[in-house]
Amino acid sequence: MLVHLQVRNLAVVKQLSIDFQAGMTAITGETGAGKSIALDALGLCLGDRADSDLVRSDADKAEVIASFQLSANSPAQQWLEQQELLDEDEPEHCVLRRLVTREGRSKGWINGYPVNLAQLKQLAPLLVNIHGQHEHQLLTRPEHQLLLLDSYARHQTLLQDVAAAYQHWYQLRKQQKLGLQQQEERQSRMQLVRYQVEELEQFALREGEYEELEQQHKRLSNSSALQEDSQFALNALYEGEHNNAYSLVQAALQRLEQQVGNDSALEPLVKLLSEASVQIEEAARELRHYSDAIDLDESSLVAAEQRVTQAIQLARKHQLEPQALPQLQQQLTAELEALMATETELAASDEAVQAAAKTYRATAKKLSQQRQQAAQELSEQISASMRGLNMPHGRFVVAVEHDEKAPATKLGTDQISFQVTTNPGQPLQSLAKVASGGELSRISLAIQVITAAQMTTPTLMFDEVDVGVSGATAATVGKLLRQLGQAAQVICVTHLPQVAAHAHQQMQVEKTTDGETTETRMTALDHDNRVIELARLLGGDKVTDTAKANARELLATAS
Template sequence: MLTHLQIRNLAVVRNLDTDFSAGMTAITGETGAGKSIALDALGLCLGDRADADLVRAGQSKAEVIAEFELTPTSPALQWLEQQELSDENHPHTCIIRRTITQEGRSRAWINGAVATVTQLRELAPFLVNIHGQHEHQLLNRAEYQQRILDAYAGHSQLLQQVTEHYQHWRKLHQQQKQWQQQQEEFAARRELLEYQVQELDEFGLSEGEFEQLDHEFKRAANTAGLKEDAEFALNVLFEVEHNSAHGLVQAALSRLENQLDNDPQLADTVKLLSDAKVQIDEACRDLRHYYDNLDVDPATLAQIEQRVSQAVKLAKKHQVEAAMLPQKHQQLSEELAQLSATESDLSALEQSIQQANQAYRQAAAELSKSRQQAAAKLAKAITASMQQLSMPHGQFAIEVEHHAQQPATAMGTDTIQFLVSANPGQPLQALAKTASGGELSRISLAIQVITANQLTTPTLMFDEVDVGVSGATAATVGKLLRQLGQQAQVICVTHLPQVAACAHQQLQVAKVTDGRSTETSMIALTEAERVLEIARLLGGDKVTESAKANAAELLAHSD
């Protein structure tokens, strides 16, 4: 709720500091004293247009500061946290400051951080609802009318279902749209993949095959050198008649064996030479076998050479190492399978979209039915309240039109419109076209009282709510405002004593002039001062004892 308002050099106000309390506050004063200055100043904090003419004459700038106290569950607090504008030291406080210079420049701050006018306007509905002839009235807006009806109906679960079905349908629709946009690209990619996979299928290189082919090719290509070196090794190891490795080891072994009886320490050496002789024998047998089988069929060599060359060519085409072709083959095959699956899933996606749309339309129809039922009850209650508020022939209706085939939205497919007829014989017409400022304020008052338990705006300000009202109707207005003050903070500008007497707190606005300048002030009244002010409202400038007695009686009956 609004706890403090500070105004500096705004219009006829030089310096004004006012505290506000919970419940109902009445602002009274003589005609032309500037009773609406608080509402105008607060409007600036809520994003109203800043005009250089608002700066007090002779001053360089005007300043307005509004301080609000927020509850832990306040939507305003959630908005501040989302915008990173909350005050860590005072998390349940929101301070809005706005300045206007003589040149018409305007600046704004929220909790000390620079803010835009757009942000002020976004935050405004969570803090204050000003009812009067102001450009930011909510009641004429279709979305606010829908909000009122939905809050009164209390069908949050139906709203949530519609929103969830809408989000699901929209997600599927976006998937379909994305696929359709990529269809040509997918087709070209699929054609390329089919060619590449077929080519690799026909080549059929298996895992590890290239390494084996490469080995066989190198062996076959170097057969002559391999045979020459194998033959040389056989000769030096065994074949030559003298001085072969085998002969020399055998000679050394024989001589040392003959000396074992003379020195047994030679036994280890003899064993090593004996093992070496065996190793040379085995190496020679292997070399003879290797040499005898070393010849390669030229046709086989040509086949190997061709396959290796083709593997290298394909690897270059796919920009991988030849040994990685099998993995590349598998990767391309999997991508082709995925594209094929995407195509086959398109029909399934279209079917899912149809099912999601059907579920959404059904949920939207159920929501519309609930709205229509609530609209009849709410319209009846508002009509009755209007007739109590000096609109004896007033009629109120809420039109809910369901458009089953209209484009889907998260809030359903209904068109909701508030209709009113203020006079006999006048047809029901849109609220914005028919109701005057005073009528709109009283209709809004009726709506606020009826829906007070559902709506969450913490502060309600009424201007001209009692225009054209007097007598018993004025008392009704006062009682309704006081009743509303039990649910929310109510600030009301009034000239009716019956309304002012119902307030929990009363502020008096006065205008003082010295002939050269004019200044407006606003002070909180004591109980004694309230009697005098209400007596003035009852009897005019001359306050009689009778008027004071009547004022005291009004105050006594307000509790």
């Protein structure tokens, strides 16, 4: 709850420091005194738009500090912990600060940490719920009626389920629509890729095969020369009748071996010649095998030439090197598989979309059922409050119409209508058509009090929501707000003594001027000063003994 509010140089406020207590607090004062200044100041701390006009004329900047006491594990405390803004030394406290300069710039802090406006706005509904005096004007709007009903029903989890089901269905439909739009282009591409893959598979060039084909073609093209030269080399080395390399080495080796006994220095030479002889013999054997293996078949050369030519032609068609054809085949095969999978997915998308639609409709129907149950309870409570607010024949109905075939939205498919009758025999009609301004204000007040009681927000602020109410009805309003103050902190700006008398504590707002400057002050009233302030509200500017007596009686009765 709000425990302290400090304001400096905001509008007509020069300096304000006020403590708040639990229960119901009434803020009263003369018309034009600035009774709503506390709400305006608090609104700044909660992320309202900052304007340089808010800065007092004789100051450079305005500052507002609001201190709150938090319950353990409350939504506000959990949010602060998630955002790493919790004061670890005093986790049960939260301090908001907002600074506005003459130039219109503003800064915000939470527990001393700089924050942006969005963070203040996220935290705001977890701390305070402000009900304005013009809120009854929103009652005729269907979207606001739906918001009030859902706030009363407190089925946030189910609302999130409906929104998630809607989003899932929407995304599937979007993907399906995109898939259908691209289907003609995709099928054309798939036809081309399939032809290319079949052509490459039919040619079936292995990885590294083109390099082998080039070598084979080169060898076959020169087979005659290869055979002739290898035979010459074989004769020169080994098989020639006269003076071949092997016989000459052997002759030299025999002579040197005979001389080794005469000079041991010849031993290394003998060894080298012996090894050379072995090498020549081995080379001759390999040359013989090589020569025998040379293929002089013309058909093999033609076949190799044809395959090399086909590879070059196929590669030229795809604008790449022949050796890259196997990799291209793999890539096109993968693309073809992906295209075919997309077509399969598209064919199955109807089933997925229908399943998502079925899930959404079922979840929306469940939400509608909970809304209808909450609507019945809310209708009965508002009708009872209307009778207490001087509308003895009043009847209020929250109508929930569910259409399973209605266009899907994140909030379901329900149509909400607030209907009312205030006179006997008058049928239920739309709230905007039936209620007068005063009746609408009272109905709005009843709705705000009842729906506020269902909320988990620790502080509720009402800004002159009792406009158009007087007499016994005003006393009933005061009772409602006091009862609400038993469950939450209620701060109410009012001009009615019957309402103010029901508050657990009361504050007075005064505006003073020295002819040059104007200043607004807010003061907490003790019992005697409450009597005087209530007497002023009862009898006008002149406070008489009779008015004081009436004020004391009003206080005694209310408490």
